[in-house]
Amino acid sequence: xxxxxxxxxxxxxxxxxxxxxxxxxxxxxxxxxxxxxxxxxxxxxxxxxxxxxxxxxxxxxxxxxxxxxxxxxxxxxxxxxxxxxxxxxxxxxxxxxxxxxxxxxxxxxxxxxxxxxxxxxxxxxxxxxxxxxxxxxxxxxxxxxxxxxxxxxxxxxxxxxxxxxxxxxxxxxxxxxxxxxxxxxxxxxxxxxxxxxxxxxxxxxxxxxxxxxxxxxxxxxxxxxxxxxxxxxxxxxxxxxxxxxxxxxxxxxxxxxxxxxxxxxxxxxxxxxxxxxxxxxxxxxxxxxxxxxxxxxxxxxxxxxxxx
Amino acid sequence: xxxxxxxxxxxxxxxxxxxxxxxxxxxxxxxxxxxxxxxxxxxxxxxxxxxxxxxxxxxxxxxxxxxxxxxxxxxxxxxxxxxxxxxxxxxxxxxxxxxxxxxxxxxxxxxxxxxxxxxxxxxxxxxxxxxxxxxxxxxxxxxxxxxxxxxxxxxxxxxxxxxxxxxxxxxxxxxxxxxxxxxxxxxxxxxxxxxxxxxxxxxxxxxxxxxxxxxxxxxxxxxxxxxxxxxxxxxxxxxxxxxxxxxxxxxxxxxxxxxxxxxxxxxxxxxxxxxxxx
Numbered sequence: 362x363x364x365x366x367x368x369x370x371x372x373x374x375x376x377x378x379x380x381x382x383x384x385x386x387x388x389x390x391x392x393x394x395x396x397x398x399x400x401x402x403x404x405x406x407x408x409x410x411x412x413x414x415x416x417x418x419x420x421x422x423x424x425x426x427x428x429x430x431x432x433x434x435x436x437x438x439x440x441x442x443x444x445x446x447x448x449x450x451x452x453x454x455x456x457x458x459x460x461x462x463x464x465x466x467x468x469x470x471x472x473x474x475x476x477x478x479x480x481x482x483x484x485x486x487x488x489x490x491x492x493x494x495x496x497x498x499x500x501x502x503x504x505x506x507x508x509x510x511x512x513x514x515x516x517x518x519x520x521x522x523x524x525x526x527x528x529x530x531x532x533x534x535x536x537x538x539x540x541x542x543x544x545x546x547x548x549x550x551x552x553x554x555x556x557x558x559x560x561x562x563x564x565x566x567x568x569x570x571x572x573x574x575x576x577x578x579x580x581x582x583x584x585x586x587x588x589x590x591x592x593x594x595x596x597x598x599x600x601x602x603x604x605x606x607x608x609x610x611x612x613x614x615x616x617x618x619x620x621x622x623x624x625x626x627x628x629x630x631x632x633x634x635x636x637x638x639x640x641x642x643x644x645x646x647x648x649x650x651x652x653x654x655x656x657x658x659x660x661x662x663x664x665x666x667x668x669x
Numbered sequence: 670x671x672x673x674x675x676x677x678x679x680x681x682x683x684x685x686x687x688x689x690x691x692x693x694x695x696x697x698x699x700x701x702x703x704x705x706x707x708x709x710x711x712x713x714x715x716x717x718x719x720x721x722x723x724x725x726x727x728x729x730x731x732x733x734x735x736x737x738x739x740x741x742x743x744x745x746x747x748x749x750x751x752x753x754x755x756x757x758x759x760x761x762x763x764x765x766x767x768x769x770x771x772x773x774x775x776x777x778x779x780x781x782x783x784x785x786x787x788x789x790x791x792x793x794x795x796x797x798x799x800x801x802x803x804x805x806x807x808x809x810x811x812x813x814x815x816x817x818x819x820x821x822x823x824x825x826x827x828x829x830x831x832x833x834x835x836x837x838x839x840x841x842x843x844x845x846x847x848x849x850x851x852x853x854x855x856x857x858x859x860x861x862x863x864x865x866x867x868x869x870x871x872x873x874x875x876x877x878x879x880x881x882x883x884x885x886x887x888x889x890x891x892x893x894x895x896x897x898x899x900x901x902x903x904x905x906x907x908x909x910x911x912x913x914x915x916x917x918x919x920x921x922x923x924x925x926x927x928x929x930x931x932x933x934x935x936x937x938x939x940x941x942x943x944x945x946x947x
Contacts (some may be wrong), residue, residue, distance in 0.1 A: 443761055
C-alpha cells in the first residue's frame with residue numbers, strides 16, 4: 362500500500378481552482394519533489410496532505426488515514442516543515458528540540474538531530490539570534506526528531522545561501538536511508554534534481570508531468586551541447602551551422618538537436634582556428650530546468666538556484 | 670506493515686498527557702520570564718506606580734496596594750497573554766503546535782495556566798512592594814487565603830483574553846484592541862484608585878466584572894478582615910467557566926487570511942501574496 366494516496370483532489374477558492382482534480386500515489390520510502398511556479402497549487406496540495414486544509418472534493422490517505430481526522434498517533438508519524446519559520450525566539454536550540462522531542466514515543470536524541478542538521482555548535486544558542494538559514498535547519502530538526510514515516514517539506518531552503526542549502530540537503534538525504542517518505546515542494550530545480558526519486562510538476566492546479574528526474578530530462582529532448590562564448594563578438598566568426606544556435610544575447614551556443622558529434626567536430630575546428638579553449642563546454646542530456654520548461658510549455662518562469 | 674512503513678515503531682505508547690501538560694506549563698512560563706515586556710508590565714509598572722505614588726502622596730493604604738497588585742495581574746493575564754497569543758498565531762507558532770502530536774487542549778491549557786501563575790506571582794511581588802514601601806502588612810495566613818482568589822482572577826482574565834484573541838486579526842490590531850477593552854473595565858473597578866460617587870448601576874456592574882472581586886479580596890486581606898466572600902468567588906468562578914468554554918470553542922490555530930488575498934490571487938494567479946499558500 363502507498364504511504365500517500367490522493368484521488369481527484371480539488372481545492373477551490375470561489376471560482377479559482379487552486380488544485381484541480383489531481384490524483385497520485387507515493388510509495389513508502391519514495392522522495393517526491395513537487396515543482397511549479399507561484400500559484401501552481403504546490404502549497405495548497407501540501408496543506409491538504411498535512412491536514413491543515415480540507416479539500417473541496419476528492420480523497421486523501423496518508424499512512425492509511427484521512428489527514429483531517431488524524432489523531433495524536435498519526436501526527437506522531439508525520440514530520441513537517443512549514444513554508445515559513447515558526448519558532449519561539451526565547452528558547453535555546455537544544456531546549457526547543459527537547460520540548461518537541463518529548464511529544465514522540467521514540468524520539469531521536471537531541472544531540473543526534475543537532476548533528477544531522479549541522480547545528481551541534483549552536484545547541485545553547487537562543488533561536489532568536491540564529492541566522493535565517495540556521496532557523497530553517499531548526500525547523501528541519503523539529504520535523505525529524507520524532508523519526509517520521511512521512512516528511513512534508515514546504516520550500517525548506519527558500520532564502521538560504523547556497524552553503525546552508527547544501528547542508529540542509531545533506532541532512533535531508535541522510536533521512537531517506539531510514540526509509541522515510543518525503544514530499545518536498547521547491548522553487549529550486551537543482552534541489553529536486555539532487556534529492557528526488559520522482560518529480561511532480563504542477564501548473565494551474567493540475568499535474569503536467571510526473572516522472573523521475575532522468576525521465577523528465579529525456580522528455581526534454583535529445584542530448585545537447587552548451588558553450589558559453591568568451592566574447593559575444595566571436596559569434597560572427599562561427600560556421601553558419603553553429604551560428605544559427607547562438608542565443609539572442611550572443612553569449613551562449615546551445616545546440617539542442619541534430620548530430621552532437623558533428624557539432625562538436627565543427628566547434629573544435631573553429632576553436633582551434635581562433636586559438637580558443639573550450640572551457641565551460643557542457644555536453645549531455647537537457648538539464649532538469651530545460652526539461653521542466655519544456656514540460657510546462659516554456660511559458661512558466663521558475664527560479665533556478667543560480668538566481669537565488 | 671499495512672502502509673509500508675515502520676509500523677512496529679508506530680505502536681510504542683505515546684507520552685501521557687499529564688506529563689505533556691506539565692512540560693507545556695513550564696515552557697510557556699519560561700517564555701514569559703524571557704519576555705521583557707511581560708516583566709515590565711506585570712511587575713515593573715505596578716511597583717513603580719506604587720513607589721512613585723507613595724513618594725508623592727504618602728502611603729495609599731490597602732485599597733491602593735490591592736489596586737496596583739490587581740493592575741499587574743490583569744495586565745499580564747489580559748494584555749500580555751492576549752497580544753502574545755495573537756502574535757504566536759500570526760507567526761505560525763500555533764499552527765506548528767497544532768500539527769505536533771500534542772493534545773490540542775494541552776497547549777491551550779498550558780498557555781493559560783502558565784499565564785495565570787505568572788500573573789499571580791506578579792501580584793504577589795506588588796503586594797511585597799506594598800509591605801516594603803507602603804507600610805501595609807500581610808500575614809502568611811492572609812497571603813495563603815488570598816492565593817486562590819489571585820489564581821482564579823488570573824484564570825478568568827486569561828480565559829477572557831483567549832476569547833478576545835480569536836477576534837483580533839493580527840499583531841497590528843492587538844495592542845489597541847486589548848488596551849481599549851481593558852481600561853474601561855479596570856477604571857470602573859477601582860484598579861487605579863478607589864472610586865467614589867459613581868452611579869449605583871456602575872458599582873453593581875463592576876461587582877460582576879472580574880477585577881473588583883479580586884481587589885476587594887486582596888483589600889480585605891490587607892485590612893486583616895475575613896477574606897472569604899461567596900459573591901466574589903462565584904463571580905470569578907463564573908468568569909473562568911464561561912471564559913474557558915467560549916475560548917475552547919472559538920480558539921483559532923490558523924493565521925488570519927484577509928479575503929482580499931484570495932481575490933488578488935484570482936486576478937493574478939502567478940503572483941502569490943505574502944503568506945498565501947501557492
